[in-house]
Amino acid sequence: MQRTNIKFSIFKYAMLSLVAIFVLFPVYYMITLSLRSQSSLWSKSTLLPVDSNLDNYRAAFENTDFKRSLLNSVIVCGTATLIAVLFSVMAAYALTILKFKGRDTLGRVIIIAFLTPGALLFIPLAVIMANVGLSNSLQGLILVYLSFMVPLGTYLLIGFFRSLPAELEEAARIDGASRMQALWMVLLPLVAPGLVSVAIITFTGAYNELLYSLVINISPEMRTVPVAILNLSVADEVPWGRTMAFSTIAALPVMALYFAGQRFVVEGLQTGSVKG
């Protein structure tokens, strides 16, 4: 018995180590290549970190277009996240706590919008945005991003509101609180983890978005980060060191945010898909 346990332990940790290599190697390779020049890549083919220097990072911070695209991404995703969280809380609250005619239908509409692939709507959205003069603008991109962030946020928050005891709101009302007071002082503090989780999930969703940004913001000064990185390549020629340095800069803050809020993110995904 003891021996099989030890064997099983070795097996477990060996498998976990394989998984860790599988998962972490691309990150390792991204970072080591971001520290190398194009000529070093061609002259020395090795998986080890050699010829490391910070030139590619210096190039990134001297590149005004890239800095501009980072700023664009922060403005678009930050603003859209604030709006999306506000709208989603209102809708999720109404759909779970309030009773009104047509509630189930509206709830179904939210879920249908949540389940609609973004690739379905990029054509009409691009044409409509051009027609109303909002293409090539950060405002236009914010509005378009709300189209997937609000249904996603509402869907996730419905799960959080549903996990609250049903009598909670009624009890607060009996104690003399108005609906708004009950929402603000009793319900919202309890769904606070949900708000953090929705903020992180919708923010990263918008930050990672490529297709809408590609078709709606065409001019270089309105690019977001994914499009800027795509545009580092000229024809089939990819400046790998530079692309990896820019990618590392683009990825690290978001990954840090993700891991700082890991507890909330995991809880949000589980509440959304399990209790949904």
Add this chain to the structure above:
Amino acid sequence: MSRNTIESSKTVTSKKRDGIFAPSSLFGYFMMLPAMSVLVFFFAYPLTYEVWTSLTNKTLGNDAKFVGIQNYIALFSDPEFITAARNSVVYVSFVQGGKFILGLGIAILLHQKLVARGFWRAVVLVPYAMPGFVAFMVWKLIYNPDVGALNIFLTKTGITDAPIAFLGDRTWAMASVIFATIWRGFPFWAIMFLAALQAVPKELYEAAAVDGANAWHRFRNISLPGIRPVILIVFMLSTINTINSFEAIWLTTAGGPSDATVILPVFAYRGLAAFQIGESAAAALSMVPVAIVIAIFLLNKLKKD
């Protein structure tokens, strides 16, 4: 007559309680208004517009003229569209199969007694935390024949003599893109499955152990039925995301070599870039039947809960 009166009085009182103009209803609509405005302007309207456009010969700068289902007929006789549809099915099936096997296997591994389980779980989350556009640029690099890690490894160890252009060779391109997509997407499955496994009551396992069930039987008869609802929901949500994965293809192969990895969103994007708006709208809408099947399934599932 009297029956009629009773019925109508009943509807009157119920209307009073939760009619559209009841105070509580008004508050409900007020709270729904912002989200619904977003959906009307950026979901319902574009969708209607797209259906209309798909029935016209709209190109950029030209006025749209109604042509009926001509775009759809043209689409289904376009070999590139047929290739894109077939590739989509292959891509989504293998990606989802791979994510399921890897996700379930790693969830079971993480469910064992472990030192520092939180650390291992965080490691597994790394690909999911990485922005998709970064992940796929890195995989494009790994597959590169000149400076890519995979080719350096294969030639240094002598497994192959010459480097392989994984993304440029018809035999390898689809498999390579599928593998990269699995890498990026499996953590969602693993984390959801792990949570579901942890929610299965421990007493069930103990009872089964007393009855002499072995590990496989316990997995087959307790774990698997216990996590079945989660498997279904994760499968649905992830399938929608995978049908949608424009960036995975666009950043790695852009649909090449010679259309070997074109999937429907890439096909539609190429159409838009060529200003064939009516036709590419029809192509995008051809993804709808799949989405509808999934949506109906999920709505029924949620209603039951």
